[in-house]
Amino acid sequence: MSLQAMTYLVVGMTFALYIGIAIWSRASTTKDFYVAGSHIHPVANGMATAADWMSAASFISMAGLIAFMGYGGSVFLMGWTGGYVLLAMLLAPYLRKFGKFTVPEFIGDRYYSKTARIVAVVCLIVASVTYVIGQMKGIGVAFSRFLEVDYNVGLVIGMGIVFVYAVLGGMKGITYTQIAQYCVLIFAYTIPAIFISMQLTGMPIPQLGLGSTMAGSEVYLLDRLDQVLNDLGFADYTTQARLSYLNMFVYTFSLMIGTAGLPHVIIRFFTVPKVKDARSSAGWALVFIAILYTTAPGVAAMARLNLIETINHPDGTQLVYAERPTWVKKWEETGLLAFEDKNGDGEISYAADPAVNEVTLIDRDIMVLANPEIAGLPNWVIALVAAGGLAAALSTAAGLLLAISSAISHDLLKGVFKPNITEQQELLASRIAMAFAILVAGYLGFNPPDFAAGTVALAFGLAASSIFPALMMGIFNKNMNKEGAIAGMVAGLGVTLLYVFQHKGIMFIASTSFMGDLPQNWFLGIEPNAFGGIGALVNFAVAYGVSKVTAPPPEHIQHIVEDIRVPQGAGAAVSLDH
Amino acid sequence: MSQKADYWKANLRLIGLCLAIWFVVSFVFGIILVEPLNNIRLGGYKLGFWFAQQGSMYIFVALIFFYANRMGKLDRAHDVHEDKDV
Secondary structure: OOHHHHHHHHHHHHHHHHHHHHHHOOOOOHHHHHHHHHOOOHHHHHHHHHHHHOOHHHHHHHHHHHHHHHHHHHHHHHHHHHHHHHHHHHHHHHHHHHOOOOHHHHHHHHOOOHHHHHHHHHHHHHHHHHHHHHHHHHHHHHHHHHHOOOHHHHHHHHHHHHHHHHHHHHHHHHHHHHHHHHHHHHHHHHHHHHHHHHHHHOOOOHHHHOOOEOOOOOOEHHHHHHHHHHHOOOOOOOOOOOOOHHHHHHHHHHHHHHHHOOHHHHHHHHOOOOHHHHHHHHHHHHHHHHHHHHHHHHHHHHHHHHHHHHHEOOOOOEEEHHHOOHHHHHHHHOOOEEEOOOOOOOEEOOOOOOOOOOEEEEOOOHHHHOHHHHOOOOHHHHHHHHHHHHHHHHHHHHHHHHHHHHHHHHHHHHHHHOOOOOHHHHHHHHHHHHHHHHHHHHHHHHOOOHHHHHHHHHHHHHHHHHHHHHHHHHHHOOOOOHHHHHHHHHHHHHHHHHHHHHHHOHHHOHHHOOOOOOHHHOHHHOOHHHOHHHHHHHHHHHHHHHHHHOOOOOHHHHHHHHHHOOOOOHHHHHHHHO | OHHHHHHHHHHHHHHHHHHHHHHHHHHHHHHHOHHHHOOOEEOOEEHHHHHHHHHHHHHHHHHHHHHHHHHHHHHHHOOOOOOOOO
């Protein structure tokens, strides 16, 4: 069977599976729609959370980023996993005990203020919409690259699939499809990694292969990679820092608290039956995430070594351009890989020095996408990678869309504008909001705004500097009042946005940047994408200061805080709702 | 009431311990002390590099399960567990 037919078959089978699950798991109450009835087993929720969390960026781009950053890429590995430790200990169990449906709902009730709730809704929608644009683009790109259909057609198919299971099933449908999507994406990621690790080191487990010797040699793989890179004039793979250790420290911190503060991840922990399940479920989520995240460094280093040795052969000869392998031709056609034979000798050489280097473009995404072809794996593995990339993008898009639609139907409509609507009306409204959110996300996928490239970093900055501190203080500081929380959110957000915009331009329009995107202007050399953590510290400080000079929260609020701190009564709190 | 206050204090102590380990394995071993640790080898890995790209993540997973397990015991010891809930 041809690769093309095989890819259609595998992707078609996974889509049929998702739609089958959607029909089986329709939502009949608002509780089903928002939190899957709080009936999800903690292990199942962990798996769904992992798919929800791992986006097209984690699946396709992360290993490529690490491949070219080496040690500096560790900020993504530690940052995007360490956040779950914070989530498990500082947020998830208490928010589950609170027993409501959305993140802004907690902020509104805890800070006895509709203003606080609306500020939280705005932060949530901005963070989630910017994030979803990237997923929509990922779906369109995956379709156009693997199935060779038009980008726009691919996007419409992707929207149609999400529409079916998200509108019908809400959180319930999304949860069960995410579990299936996790299985697809983790197989798609680990199988090529196992083969490649086996080929290079003889060790099938990539986590151990990365620390092993090269097959048939006494030289360790990482030492070989450092050596090869040094010979070409590049820095050591295993020691090159990203800008500075201080920048890496702040970046990692920002990604951790941003991860813990992302609403579409937090609401997944409202779907488990008990408080103690919320704790263990965070552990399971991280197990399932870590399977991919600990594989990624192996994929990164091995793919980089494979790529270099395809061009600069270990025996000292160079790649003869006319004799290049078919996978090289294929990726040249997609525009992700480009060569220029500068000295006209018919051979390609790869080097750090731009005057000598003849590999003029290597898109980092190739590291995962071309991996199976580089290793000469069978067609079904390549088809599986296509299905895995789509599963990663679809599952994250659906989770984000649910966070957006529940903020509209539950927080704005039911919470602020029309408190008296019935449950059936709210359920209908939530379906309409979901359909509307899919159309908006699709529109933004067709017409990505200029600032789209910088937006995922903005989503983390917003979550880190506004949502995480407000939630944490709401649980751990009984005396935090609405004045403090609102001032803190506004200050944290303001500082982060100001820093990002002054270097990257207002709404990422470069000409409006009043300080230029120049490293020497960065505060202590910290890059703008890493600034959410500083914003969070400002948020904490301002909130604490303001709460000291304004009236303490009313007594019943202090009782709410005391109540969410203990697990007992979680079941009762939920049954009181309905 | 003091039962709940004791429970909360014990929880805060446990969180403090877990987050201290969380901080040390990632920020200290993976970033601040990465250069001296890189002089030690773990197979083909330099140790600082290993903490940054492998070890910290394994320890994060273990920490969450450790916390969940200990909190389950604290819930019972302070009689604030959910098993009485319907």
